[in-house]
Amino acid sequence: MIHRVKSNAPHEIIAIPFANYCIFAVQKKEYYIMLERLQYVKQRFDEVSDLIIQPDVIADQKRYVQLNQEYKNLKALVEKRDEYVRLTDNIAEANEILADGSDAEMVEMAKMQLDEAKERLPQLEEEIKFMLIPKDPEDAKNVMVEIRAGTGGDEASLFAGDLYRMYTKFCENKGWRTSVVDFNEGTSGGFKEVIFEVSGEDVYGTLKFEAGVHRVQRVPKTETQGRVHTSAATVMVLPEAEEFDVHIDMNDVRIDLFCSSGPGGQSVNTTKSAVRMTHIPTGLVAQCQDEKSQHKNKDKALSVLRSRLYEMELAKKQEEDAKKRNSQVSSGDRSAKIRTYNFPQGRVTDHRIGMDVFDMDGVLNGNIQKFIDELQLVANTEKLKESEVF
Numbered sequence: 001m002i003h004r005v006k007s008n009a010p011h012e013i014i015a016i017p018f019a020n021y022c023i024f025a026v027q028k029k030e031y032y033i034m035l036e037r038l039q040y041v042k043q044r045f046d047e048v049s050d051l052i053i054q055p056d057v058i059a060d061q062k063r064y065v066q067l068n069q070e071y072k073n074l075k076a077l078v079e080k081r082d083e084y085v086r087l088t089d090n091i092a093e094a095n096e097i098l099a100d101g102s103d104a105e106m107v108e109m110a111k112m113q114l115d116e117a118k119e120r121l122p123q124l125e126e127e128i129k130f131m132l133i134p135k136d137p138e139d140a141k142n143v144m145v146e147i148r149a150g151t152g153g154d155e156a157s158l159f160a161g162d163l164y165r166m167y168t169k170f171c172e173n174k175g176w177r178t179s180v181v182d183f184n185e186g187t188s189g190g191f192k193e194v195i196f197e198v199s200g201e202d203v204y205g206t207l208k209f210e211a212g213v214h215r216v217q218r219v220p221k222t223e224t225q226g227r228v229h230t231s232a233a234t235v236m237v238l239p240e241a242e243e244f245d246v247h248i249d250m251n252d253v254r255i256d257l258f259c260s261s262g263p264g265g266q267s268v269n270t271t272k273s274a275v276r277m278t279h280i281p282t283g284l285v286a287q288c289q290d291e292k293s294q295h296k297n298k299d300k301a302l303s304v305l306r307s308r309l310y311e312m313e314l315a316k317k318q319e320e321d322a323k324k325r326n327s328q329v330s331s332g333d334r335s336a337k338i339r340t341y342n343f344p345q346g347r348v349t350d351h352r353i354g355m356d357v358f359d360m361d362g363v364l365n366g367n368i369q370k371f372i373d374e375l376q377l378v379a380n381t382e383k384l385k386e387s388e389v390f
Contacts, residue, residue: 034125037132038081045074065242069140077131084124090117133383138314139205141239144307148193149186150213152231155220157186159341160233162364163214164194167207169366176200180290181300188222195304197240204239209375210368211237212336218343228344232337240303241310248306254278255298260289275301284308339371353378 149156274289286304
C-alpha cells in the first residue's frame, strides 16, 4: 500500500509502510504514470493474446495480420514491463533490509542490489518511453526499393550499382531476403534503374530513411585528368502493399507483353515472358522481366504497381506529418539530398543529422546501421516531444 503525502515540492513524497514503520521516499510523478501505462499495456496484451486464437479473427485476414503485429509489439513491451516491476520490487526490498539493518551480510547484499537496480532503472525508463511512442503501422511492412541513376551519365549508373550492392549486403547481414523485380543496365556497368523487393522483420521501419538523393564525388574511371566529378542516384523505398491495402480494378490496367532482355538463357528475346502494366487513371507503370514465367512476372509487376499506388497516398500523409513536425529526417521527400559519398576524403556524410563516417569501404559493403540508428533516434525523439507519453 502506498500513501501519498501532500506537498508543494516538484516531486511527490510517498510513505511506504514496512512492518511497524514507514520508509519515506521521494519518487518522480512519472513513476506512477509509467506503471499506469504499463498496466494498460499488459491488459491489452492479454486481450490480443486471446483474440488471435478466435476462429472469427483468424478468418478475417486483415484483422488477423494487424493483431499479430500488435501482439508482437506488445510482447516486447510487456517484457520490459516485467523487468521494470522486478527492478522496482528489488529497490523496495533492498530499502526494507537497509532500514532494518540487523543482518550485516544481508545489508551488504541489499546495497549491491540497490546500486544495480538504480543504475539500470533510468536506462530502462528511457527504453520504455520510446517503446510507448505509437508505432507507424507501415514500419513492419516489406518494401520495394527502386534505385535510379540521376545526373552524371555512366558514372551515375555505376554509382547506382554501388548502392544496389550496399543495400543487398546490408539486407544479407540483417537476415532479410532480396529479389530483383526489374533492372535496366548501364552502358558501362551498374544500372540505369534497378528494382528489388526486400522481405524480413521491420524492413520499412529500417530502410525508409534511405529514401532520397544520394550523391557521389569521385574520379571516374574514364577521367584522364584526375578531376573529381559529382554524380547522383535516387533511392525510393516503397512499403509493400497487401491486396487489402490497395484495391486495383484490373479494367483500369493495360497489360503489355514483351521479350526479356539481358542474361537469362534461351528464353530471352524468344518468348514474351516480360510484363508491363500501366495504371490508366494515374499513368503509373510497373514491369517485371526477372522471372522466366510470364505468370510470375505478372504477379511481381502487380505487386510493384500496388506498392506505387499505396506510396502515393502514404507520401501525402508523410508530407503533412513532416510539416507538422518540421522533421529533419522525413522519409517522404524523394528529391532531398540526404547523403554524400566523398571518395577523395574517404568520408560519407548524412546531411540530415550532420553525421560523418570515415569508412567508405565499410559503408559500401553494407555497414550503414550506424546512420540508421542515429536517424531513428532523432525521429523517435521528435515523436516523443509530441506524444503524450509523459
